[in-house]
Amino acid sequence: MSLQELFLKLYDFWSRQGCYLAPSYDLEVGAGTMTPDTFFRVLGKKPWKVAYIQPSRRPTDGRYGENPHRVQKHFQFQVIIKPSPDNIQRIYLDSLTALGINLREHDLRFDEDDWESPTIGAWGVGWQVMLDGLEITQFTYFQQAGGLELYPVSVEITYGLERLEMFLEQKDNIYDLSWSGDVSYRDLRFREEKEFSIYNFEQADTQMLQKSFNAMEKEAQRLINQNLLLPAYDHCLKCSHFFNLLDSRGAISVTERVKLIGQIRSLVNQIARKFVEQEGES
């Protein structure tokens, strides 16, 4: 099964579970959790079911295309269901079966792994799902986001698509994966990994990034004051990306790290609070 077929099968499975299939978000994010389709929708009381593929950028994970497992951009398949259904673990197991995995021939484990994102004031409780020792999914019951207690609770299922595909193809090297019949992961991604690793680690202009961070932060605050919460949130995502780039350039000390993350979180928390208030009004 190629990566492309994996996408299709997961889309198919989760759309049959009643999920709305969202397009990938068009900003740089570190994880599928960061996009508005998750962040805003887990707040408040309205039910929500969504599934989407999200390219996720983690500049410090880049390895110039030389490491067979680590890349600075990977793809996540993100599912959010609110409220979390009672049989959600069973549904998840069914999704693996739908991929043609015969679970009785493998060792599948839900291994304690709570999740936390200080940047968006969020945390949850759950597991990393291990299949024959390989982490293929993060499974989380969201408890808090934007600094707010969540009720009802959403469940988030995040498949690491490359990991899962390496398992399905029994490959040791990410670049050997087949994207579609005759296009490999290497064909599509190798040059990108190499160039972005150079950019992330060596070339990114830290002064420009620092300035951009400050500008985006200021803009986000201005937009919050204008009650333009979705645009404000976009600017927080940009802050977060600039922060990640600064980090990969080694330009952030430990104390500064705490300070910058705190700045973003404070914006995000304001957005969450206002959003819930306004949703309550309507």
Add this chain to the structure above:
Amino acid sequence: MEFLLELMTEELPSSHVRSALSQLEEKFIQELQSARIGIRSLKTLGTCRRLVVTADLEAGQPDEEEVVTGPPKQVAVQADGTFTASAFGFAKAQGLTVDQLEVIKTAKGEYLGFKRLKKGKPTAEVIQERLPFILSSLSFPKNMRWGEKTFRFSRPIKNLLCLFDGRVIPLEFEGLESSNLTYGHFIHAPEPLRVLGFEDYLHLLREHFVLIDPEERKQIILKQFGEKLSLLKAEVYPDEGLLTRLLWNVEFPLVIMGGFPEKYLELPLEVLSTAMREGQKLFSVVKDKKQLPYFLGIADAPSDPRGFIASGNERVLKARLEDARFFWGNDLKTRLSDRVPLLNSVVFQEKLGSYAEKVERLQKLVAYLADRLELRNEKKDLIEAARLCKADLLTDMVREFPELQGKMGGLYSRQQGWSETVSRAIYEHYLPVSLDDPVPESMAGAVLSIADKIDTIVGVFGVGISISGSSDPFGLRRYGLAICKIVMEKKFHISLQRLLDKAISLVADRINMSEAELKKACLEFFEGRVRYILEKQGYSYDLINAALGPGIEFLEQTTARIKALSELKQSKNFEQFILMVKRIKNILKEPPRARLNSALLKEKEEKELYSALKIIKKNVEGMLARGDFSSAQRMIFRLQAPLNSFFDRVLVMAEDRKIRNNRLALLNQILALTNEMADYSHIVVESESR
């Protein structure tokens, strides 16, 4: 009669299962006892998906005679013995006739009333009432909510089986209806199973790939470890923590074995075993303490029919080892000493500055300790180790596997040619990580460990961070315990007071309180740690208070002191002596107003007491200086005879004020001497507690 409870959940963390089971056992026993239900036996079992209690209980509460009192006798019975209207009213309300009433004597007086037999409640009814309370009172380090529920638990709850004597005890708990159903292994036999009783439950689960008894799972794992390794004549690199954790994570354990390319064997065992343990939770295989290119893992499956489990784990491990090998090679390219200046940019704590500054302080602290402990040969190496000990924080390996901090510094420094003393000290300086962890083997490691921890303790307290309850962000309690443990086990003769003075002087420019205030806080903190250690060792609180009476300047003496006390507690003089000390302390509630003047000693008994005191004091002081607390205590006991005669024949509270004060001063000297040994007045003796 047989009771069986099974609460199924989504996968609980291993530590949560263990804690929940011990809470369940405790709470069940408590509730059943308070309900007067006899318990013949009770035990808990479980996996990460099931909390199980099984018990053999009496069928119900015993019947009980109940006394029902009505109106006072005065009101209900007239002088001639006839009943009043109030007696008739009471009898009628109770469905009785007046001649069935009798006079009942109570503490408040005589009443008219009657006795009746109260039927005990059936056990099932008691459990039905109390089980929801027991289950919802389970506490976990971290709780969650799910779906639209407000109820909190460690993980979502799925199913409740509750049987007494083969019948379902009907009850509802947070949306679950109790039944006689359970489910088999979540992948291999997820179907519902109808349970008749405990034996049936065990049997059904076993057939459906669940072994509910943790001990059985452990034995199976150990047996399969042995089978896998017998051909290699190798052993599992022991990791009790990992084994315990996995034991609860699987319902049907299967040991799998895999290998990895030999080229990774160039990595040290610490790195290999960490790479295996973290993430994949695999065990290393060793022979003669050397790593072999194999690993063992524990799967939750009846078999690995196509070898996918082993080969999948092999593939993942290879990727991790490849990373580790890259880090090892890359890290070695930079000498540790070249990393030291870069510690300037690594913050230790905002107000305490960088690790570079910490390392400066550590060099001074180890020099001080080396002088105190007369470690002339090691002093130079110790200072070098202190300089280098945090440099590994900047290596790729420690960034990837933070738990290897210290160890990597030790391994890299050895590879890069530093002396064995230096690399050993660095390697061991985080030890002991917990109270059960061994202390550093080497002297240099022990000294560096103490220096590192005392610096953190005084610094963190000094900038105004305090610990309370569960809030201890720097793990200061753990550090405090580690220092006590090292000093006690290594029998280091170091004055805690002076060590604190030294450590505090090094952070003096950073702290926001007076040095005296900080020292007081630190001493209180250490007293708490010593108390905790002694409690863990099983000493009773009164002995601990007594042993801590003279202060905790030399920690290694506190242990010797309490040991001596506890030995002597068995001796027959002990109790009399303690009572005597308490008597003296009582008499001396107000301190004497004069110093002892031997010329004023008049009676034979007080003269004898004084001369005994002089001799005993001299002996005791010598013994204390040698740290021989047993002999010192025995010596102090010799005061008893002259004290007895003194109290028998001499009136302390003499009319003459001078004489009285002089006698009080004599007693005061005796108390002062006993206080040097222990504050005996804390000790509870039997004749008092009766």
